[in-house]
Amino acid sequence: MVNKTHQKQVEQRRAARRAAREAERAAQRRRLAVTITAIVAVLAVVGGVFLVIGLGGDDDAPAANPSTSPSAPVSTGPASAENRATSIPAALFPAPKRVTPLPAEVDCTYNKGAEPASKPVDAPANGKTPATGTTPVTLATTIGDLKFTIDKAAGPCAAKSFLSLVGQKYYDNTECHRMTVGKGLQVLQCGDPTGQGSGGPGYAFQEEAWKELKYGRGTLAMAKTQAAASTGSQFFIVYGDGSGLTPDYTAFGTVDAASLKKIDAVALKGVTPVNGPGDGKPITPVKITSATAAS
Known part of the structure; x- marks a missing residue:
């Protein structure tokens, strides 16, 4: 027991x-x-x-752009599928055209920016600006010439600023710092002399978008921050799908088909992600060696 x-x-x-x-x-x-x-x-x-x-910054890319962009990691091989374009629309999108045309002249005001210019440059003169006519611009780049048609009827104040910066050699020897490759947002962004996405010309001006504005293959538009009247020097090329963009970015011209094919090749190589998958620095560098406008 x-x-x-x-x-x-x-x-x-x-x-x-x-x-x-x-x-x-x-x-x-x-x-x-x-x-x-x-x-x-x-x-x-x-x-x-x-x-x-x-995605903040001096000039915000469509939906995003670094204010203090971290250094991009070094790529060690081919980009994964999520970090390179796998499908790019082939057809050119219609050139931006206002539903209600602007008067022959508009008033443009270029205000001092919150940050100093990333490269010495003078702001355009304030006052009346023509809202008609086009000007061809050629960017000589490391992937070949990129040809723009600047349309003053679409964004007269942006056109005036852009042509002023071209004339002052502001864009010379600068690198396109950002590319997006995903569905709804396929753009190449340039125009920051610092190459980080936070630089600008030391001035800013009001956006010239309209509610019916849409973006697609071949649209040339200005980047901005989330704040109003924050357009500066950075611009982006929609080389493919732009359906994810809201009508907040000034469209001021177009990019020709031959130039877009050169950008396609960069997108197919992919990006080193900085702002998330499919959004970062192009693996194939795109450096603007000079920018010239037809006289």
């Missing part, structure tokens, strides 16, 4: 120890789950902040 009682007590102690160990393991699992959940939540917040910060 004593032996049986002792054996039973031993089994009870063993069962109690097993239960305690299982309880501790369960508690550890719960603590781990809470920790992981907290980490995920923090990462989600940080990721959101990164997107907000990474």
Whole structure:
């Protein structure tokens, strides 16, 4: 009887120890789950902040552009599918055209920017500006010549600023710092002498978009920040799908088909992501060596 009682007590102690160990393991699992959940939540917040910060900047690209852009990591091989264009529309999009034409002249005002110019440059003169006519511009780049047609009827103040910057050699020896390759947003962004996405000309002006404005293959438009009247020197070329863009960016011209094919080749090579998958620095560098406008 004593032996049986002792054996039973031993089994009870063993069962109690097993239960305690299982309880501790369960508690550890719960603590781990809470920790992981907290980490995920923090990462989600940080990721959101990164997107907000990474898409701020002196001139914001469509939907995004870095204010203090981190240095892009060095690519060690071909871009993954999410970081290169896999489908690019072939047809040119209609040139931007206002539903209601502007008068022959409009008033343009170029205000001093919050940050100094990234490269010495004078702001255009304020006042009346023609809202008719076109001007051809050629960017000599490391991927070949890119040919624009600047349309003053679409964005007269942007056209005046852009042609002024071209004339002052502001865009010479600058690198296109950002490319997006995903569905809805396929653009190449240039115009920041710092190459980081945060630089500008030291002045800013009002956007000239209209609610019916749409963007597509061949549209040339100005970048901006999320704030109003923040257009500066940065511009972007929609080489493919622009359906994800809202009508907030001044369209002021077009890019010809031959130039777009050169940009296509860069997009197919891909990007080193900086602002998220499919959004970063082109693996094939695009450097503007000179910009000239037809006289």
